[in-house]
Amino acid sequence: MINVEMLTEGTDLPKLQTVFLTRPTASTILMTQMIGRALRGQKAGGTENAYVVSFIDNWENKINWVNPEKLHFEEDAEFIVKGIPSNNRTARLISIEMIEEFARIMDNSIDTSGLEKLDFLKRIPIGIYHFSILEPSEGYEPNPRPYDVLLYDDTEEAYDNFVNDLKTLFQSIDLQDREILTEPELEKLWQTAKQIYFHDYQTLLGYRDEDVKNILRFYAQKQIPPAFLAFSERRKCDLSIVARHIYDNSLGRRAESDYINSIWNDEKSFWQVIFSYNQLYFMKQLDDEIRKITNPDIYGNVSISIPSVIPDTVPIEKLTLYEIKERDILEYRKIKNAVFAKQTDTKGFITCAASGVKTQMRRDFQIDHIKPMSQGGLTTIDNLQLLTRKAHVEKTRIENTRR
DSSP, X not given: OOOSSSSSSSOOOTTOOEEEEOSOOSOHHHHHHHHGGGOOOGGGTOOSXXXXXXXXXXXXXXXXXXXXTSBOOOTTOSBOOTTOOXXXXXXXXXXXXXXXXXXXXXXXXXXXXXXXXXXXXXXXXXXXXXXXXXXXXXXXXXXXXXXXXXXXXXXXXXXXXXXXXXXXXXXXOOOTTXXXXXXXXXXXXXXXXXXXXXXXXXXXXXXOHHHHHHHHHHHHHHSSOOEEEEOTTGGGXXXXXXXXXXXXXXXXXXXXXXXXXXXXXXXXXXXXXXXXXXXXXXXXXXXXXXXXXXXXXXXXXXXXXOOOOOOTTSOGGGSOHHHHHXXXXXXXXXXXXXXXXXXXXXXXXEEOTTTOOEESOGGGEEXXXXXXXXXXXXXXXXXXXXXXXXXXXXXXXXXXXXX
16 A cells, blocks of 8 residues: 555545655654554454554755755755765854854944944854754645754853743643644743743844744654754854954064965865855954944944963863853853753752752753862862852852952
8 A cells, every 4th residue: 555645534444554754854743643554453443563664864954954934055065975074064054144143244324333342252152952843834745844953151051040940930731642733832831931041032142033033833742852963173263363363463464464375275174164155244243343343433442352271281170161151162061961960850950959959950050169169179070069049159259268
C-alpha cells in the first residue's frame, strides 16, 4: 500500500504489517499516527510482528541557510563543504543578522548613537539558539520552519535562565497531546516570561518579543530546550583592538591601509564572515572605533577603555566566571550547568547552600565562590556554590565588612 497524506490516521487496516516512512515529519503526533497503522497487535486483530522502515536523508544538512526567507548566498558556497570548522559555520549563520544590524547603523535616518557607544564586542553575538517550529500550511501536515535567536552579553544570562526554567513555566499549561499553543496560552506564558526574565527588556541589546514567543512555541512542540550554537571565536572579532593598534602605532595612510587589507584578507580571520564579505561595512565600523579613541566628545564623553586580552596560557580556573565567558562561552556554560546540577535534587528543586531555600526556578540563584578569588579561591566546581540573590548579597556584605 502506498499513500501520501491520506492514510495517516483513522484508517483501520488490521493486517498491515510494514510501514515505509519515505516522507519525513517533524511532528511527534503525526509520526505516532503513521507507524500506528502497523502496531495494532494480535489482541486488536493485528499481526504478531510489525516492521517500520525509515528513510533518512541529509538534505537539511546540505543547505546553507539561516531560514527560508534569508538564503545566504556567496560565491562557490551553495552547499556547506565538509571540513569547514563548526565555529566558522556558526559565524556564517550569525553574519546574516549581523549585516542587518550594521545596515541599520549605516542608515543616517535612524539614531544609533546609543548602540555605537557600546563596546564593539558587546555588539557581537555570543551565539544563537537554533530550532524549527511546525507552522500551519495548506497541506495536511504543518511544515517545519527554522528560527534563530541571537544572544549577546546582555541577554545570555536571562535567556539561559529562561530556557532552563521552561519546564516549570509550562506546568500551568496542560497541552493534552497538542503541539500548538492557543493564543491565550502563548500570551500568558510570554507575559510571565517577560516579567520574570526580561523585565529590563528596553535596555537589552537584541531583545525581541517574537524570539521569546518562538522559543515557547518550540518547547510546546518538542518538550526540549532549543539547541545553542556558540560563537567561540567571538573574541577574535573585537574591532576596538584593531582600532587601538592603529592609534597606538600612529600608522600613516599607506601603513594603515596595508594593515587593514592584510587583516581583512586573512583567511583565518572572521572579519569577512562577520561583515558578510562587504568591506565597506567593515571600514565604516573601524572608522567609528578609531574616532571613539581620537574624538571621544562626539560620542557623548563616553569613557573609552583599553581592550584587555587575557592570554590563553592563563589557567581557566584562575579566571573569573565573566572572563571565562569571554574566552569560551561553552566552557562557561559547562561550569554553570555543573554547579546547578550539584545542587539540584531528583525532583528538580535547587537548594541554596546558605539558607536552604528550595525552588525550581534557575533565575532565583547566583553562582558564588565559596573561597573568594581575592583570598586565593579558584573557579572550580568544588569552590562554587549556588546562593539565592538575597543570600549572595548578604555573604558579599559580610566579606566586605571583614576586609
